Every structure is written in C-alpha cells, then in structure tokens.
Amino acid sequence: MNSSTIWFLNLPAAIPVVRRYMCSSFAERYLFPPHDLLALAAVARAAGHRVVFTDAVAECIGIQQVIRLSETIRPDLVVSIMSFELFDKDVSAVKMLKQSMPDVPYILIGYYPTEFPHETLALTGADMVMLGEPDHVFENVLKYFSPRNLPEHITGTVVRKSTGDILANEPDRRVPNPNLLPMPAYDLIIPKHYKEPFMPNPVGVIQSARGCPYFCNYCVHSFGTKLTVLTPENTLEHILFMKKHLGVRSLRFIDDTFTAVPSRVIKLCRLMIEHKVNLPWTCLSRADTLYDEEMLLWMRKAGCIRLNIGFESGSQRILDILEKGYEIEKCIPHVKKARKMGFEILGFFLTGIPEETVEDIHYTLKMAKELCHFAIVDTLKIYPGTPLHNRYKHLLHFSLMPYKNEFTDPLLTQKATKHRKYIYRKFYFRPAQLFNFPLSIYTDASIKDTIPYVFKMVSRKVTM
Numbered sequence: 222m223n224s225s226t227i228w229f230l231n232l233p234a235a236i237p238v239v240r241r242y243m244c245s246s247f248a249e250r251y252l253f254p255p256h257d258l259l260a261l262a263a264v265a266r267a268a269g270h271r272v273v274f275t276d277a278v279a280e281c282i283g284i285q286q287v288i289r290l291s292e293t294i295r296p297d298l299v300v301s302i303m304s305f306e307l308f309d310k311d312v313s314a315v316k317m318l319k320q321s322m323p324d325v326p327y328i329l330i331g332y333y334p335t336e337f338p339h340e341t342l343a344l345t346g347a348d349m350v351m352l353g354e355p356d357h358v359f360e361n362v363l364k365y366f367s368p369r370n371l372p373e374h375i376t377g378t379v380v381r382k383s384t385g386d387i388l389a390n391e392p393d394r395r396v397p398n399p400n401l402l403p404m405p406a407y408d409l410i411i412p413k414h415y416k417e418p419f420m421p422n423p424v425g426v427i428q429s430a431r432g433c434p435y436f437c438n439y440c441v442h443s444f445g446t447k448l449t450v451l452t453p454e455n456t457l458e459h460i461l462f463m464k465k466h467l468g469v470r471s472l473r474f475i476d477d478t479f480t481a482v483p484s485r486v487i488k489l490c491r492l493m494i495e496h497k498v499n500l501p502w503t504c505l506s507r508a509d510t511l512y513d514e515e516m517l518l519w520m521r522k523a524g525c526i527r528l529n530i531g532f533e534s535g536s537q538r539i540l541d542i543l544e545k546g547y548e549i550e551k552c553i554p555h556v557k558k559a560r561k562m563g564f565e566i567l568g569f570f571l572t573g574i575p576e577e578t579v580e581d582i583h584y585t586l587k588m589a590k591e592l593c594h595f596a597i598v599d600t601l602k603i604y605p606g607t608p609l610h611n612r613y614k615h616l617l618h619f620s621l622m623p624y625k626n627e628f629t630d631p632l633l634t635q636k637a638t639k640h641r642k643y644i645y646r647k648f649y650f651r652p653a654q655l656f657n658f659p660l661s662i663y664t665d666a667s668i669k670d671t672i673p674y675v676f677k678m679v680s681r682k683v684t685m
C-alpha cells in the first residue's frame with residue numbers, strides 16, 4: 222500500500238456553521254468540530270495514510286487562504302462534508318479548489334451529496350460521493366486507492382470515471398457496528414475553537430450512537446432509523462481521551478436521541494462516575510424518552526446538566542402532522558420531573574407548518590414557558606427525501622444552485638417568521654425569564670454579554 226497525504230477540509234464559510242450529516246446549523250456562541258470528517262480521518266490513519274485536518278470555519282480562513290494552504294499541504298486526496306443551507310456556497314468553494322488542483326481527487330460526503338450525487342459531482346467538479354454513513358465505504362476506497370487515483374467500483378460510491386462518465390455503484394449506507402471503527406481523530410482539532418453556550422469550554426463533542434429509531438417525518442436522520450451504538454466502555458474511552466489529551470471542560474453528546482435506550486445510558490453514567498470523569502455535559506433528547514427516573518438520576522450524578530429536547534410544538538395537532546409519535550400531555554410530567562431534578566431544559570421548536578394557526582402557537586408558547594429554561598425556535602425546513610417533503614412538495618420551491626428551499630407562497634414564509642418571532646419575544650422578553658434562566662448563565666456569561674445575545678436570537682441573527 223502506498224501512503225498518501227489525505228486532507229480533511231471543513232470548507233470555509235462566511236457565516237460560522239456546524240456541518241453534520243444530519244443537519245447544519247449556524248453558530249455564533251457555539252461551535253462544534255466536523256465530527257464526520259474526524260471519523261474518516263481516523264479511518265485513513267488506520268490505513269497508514271498521513272492525514273491533515275483543516276477547520277476553515279473554526280480558524281476563520283477564506284477560500285483564497287485555503288487554496289494557498291493546499292499548495293503547502295500538496296494532498297493526494299481531499300475529503301469534505303457539504304452543508305445544507307450553505308450548499309451553493311460549498312459548491313463554489315469545492316469548485317475553486319478543484320480548479321486549483323485539478324489532478325487531486327476530491328471526495329464529498331453529506332446528506333445532499335447522498336440525495337443528489339450526480340448533481341453534486343456535476344456542480345462541483347469533484348470526483349466521488351460516498352453515500353450515507355461513509356466509514357466502511359471509505360475503508361474500501363482506500364484499499365484500492367493509489368495516489369491521485371480513485372477506484373471506480375466501490376459499493377456505496379458514485380464516481381467520476383477516468384472517461385469522465387459518472388458511475389453509480391450500489392449503495393452501502395450503514396456501518397453495522399461502529400465499535401469496530403477507530404476512535405475519531407480528536408487529536409487533530411484545536412480544542413479552544415469549540416464551545417457550547419453557558420458551559421465551561423472547550424467542549425468535547427462525542428457521538429455515541431448513530432441513527433435514530435423514531436420516525437418524525439421532517440427529519441433527515443443521521444444515516445437512518447436503525448440505531449447503532451458504541452458500547453459504554455468504548456464511549457468512556459473517547460471521553461477519557463478528550464479529557465486527558467484535549468483538556469476539554471465539558472462534553473456534548475451529539476447522538477440524535479441520547480436517551481433512546483435507558484439501560485445503555487445508565488451503564489455509561491455509572492462508568493463515568495467510576496472513572497471520575499467529573500465533567501458537566503449536555504445531550505439531545507426526546508420528550509417521550511424521559512420516563513425512566515433511574516436513568517435521569519444516574520445522568521444527574523454523572524454530570525448531565527442540560528437536556529436539549531426537540532419538542533417542536535406544544536400543539537398535538539401539529540405534532541401529529543409531524544408524526545412525532547407521542548402524546549405531548551403524557552410527556553409533560555416527565556419533563557417537569559427532570560426539571561425538578563435539576564436539569565436545565567432547552568427546548569427546540571418549529572414554526573411554519575402550513576396548517577399552523579395562532580392557537581397552535583399559543584399552545585407552544587405556554588408549554589415552552591412551563592417547561593423550558595431556554596427556547597430555540599426555527600422555521601421549518603422541509604428537506605427532499607423526507608416524508609414531509611412528499612406531503613408538501615406541491616407548495617415548495619427547491620433548487621440546489623442557487624440554493625433555495627422555500628414555500629412558493631411568500632405568505633407561508635412570512636407567517637412562519639412572524640410566529641417564530643412572536644414565540645421568541647414572548648418567551649424571552651418577560652420579567653419572569655430573568656429568574657427562569659438557570660444560575661449558570663449568570664456565572665458563565667455576564668448579563669452584559671447575554672442580553673445582546675438574546676436580542677440577536679430574536680432577530681434571527683444567531684442560533685444557539
């Protein structure tokens with residue numbers, strides 16, 4: 222095997238963005254590393270290649286600087302992940318890079334490349350898309366890779382052949398057992414860049430499970446509905462590595478639904494306590510997965526201080542349209558119990574479902590005020606490939622280049638924005654919210670820092 226230099230590049234962006242297979246979110250007060258690229262970097266290293274990692278977002282470097290960097294790195298292969306809302310900007314960046322080093326193969330991953338591989342290759346000039354969860358596919362690509370030459374017949378890829386034609390190989394979208402993968406190359410990051418609001422930073426970002434077993438119809442899922450998990454022992458190894466080598470002061474689990482399997486969570490929490498991890502942490506959760514009091518107790522003991530819960534709405538009618546799969550009234554007591562146990566509750570909410578009424582928004586606001594310390598409200602994005610897209614596609618205008626994903630009727634968009642601002646205003650701009658904020662925000666960030674931040678959130682200049 223020839224050892225090559227493989228460059229994992231988080232593309233530059235004018236607006237700070239966290240790119241993940243599952244979603245991309247704009248970030249100002251928070252930033253996570255591109256975890257999917259770090260996982261692939263570990264695969265490349267395990268195969269004996271020299272890996273170089275650049276996070277152009279974290280390092281605030283533009284495309285011209287990245288091109289100059291490429292002249293120093295002189296890679297044999299480049300790998301990047303594409304975002305959602307900045308897809309067209311990412312296309313332009315890849316295209317410029319590809320033009321500046323035409324002989325260097327370029328591989329792309331991400332949700333849109335997987336949904337639209339032919340279009341992605343045509344628009345960017347890149348050479349290969351690895352479909353779905355790319356780790357095993359990448360292992361196979363590297364087995365047959367020789368410097369500057371990509372193999373053409375690897376399952377799970379769509380590839381530009383030497384003749385210039387595009388070849389779509391059979392898909393191979395899932396990794397059955399993530400425990401057999403090497404630990405993501407966490408050591409390549411500069412920890413100080415990565416942060417989560419109102420938490421001690423730098424933050425260490427861990428994915429201990431992939432996929433999500435629920436069926437919300439607006440969700441692109443991270444890779445699929447089959448949940449595959451790292452063992453608690455393996456997850457602990459990641460945590461201890463980050464603590465020891467990166468000096469992280471908090472942890473964030475980016476599993477789609479960390480609390481999906483209580484027995485696994487309990488086992489991990491016990492291990493974290495046994496091994497004296499002693500770091501505060503946060504995770505993503507669902508309102509109907511908090512029924513297990515024992516799990517919540519262990520989570521608190523192991524340092525979990527915030528549950529980020531995708532409520533989406535307080536209206537059962539809207540939740541049914543989104544096929545959320547639960548009755549919200551049955552979940553509320555469990556969330557209240559978690560709050561009483563000392564968890565901070567951060568709720569994610571959506572506006573913009575075409576059938577949404579003012580009454581639905583009032584249910585949402587009432588629930589947010591009752592349950593949440595923080596509320597993040599977004600307008601619904603309906604992505605191609607999701608069941609919700611099939612339902613509403615007659616109402617939507619979608620194009621990759623220039624990137625557009627919006628209702629054809631501007632009134633629907635205006636209604637969504639109006640509802641979003643209304644919830645934000647009514648949630649944050651009430652005197653009671655000053656006492657509702659957890660104490661930690663007053664110690665982590667001064668009021669002077671926090672208030673402009675909330676104003677920015679309300680005016681949509683920043684998301685949390």
Ligand code: SF4
Binds near residue numbers: 440442443477478
């Ligand atoms: S809970 Fe629903 S929205 Fe969240 S990741 Fe799972 S399927 Fe997607």
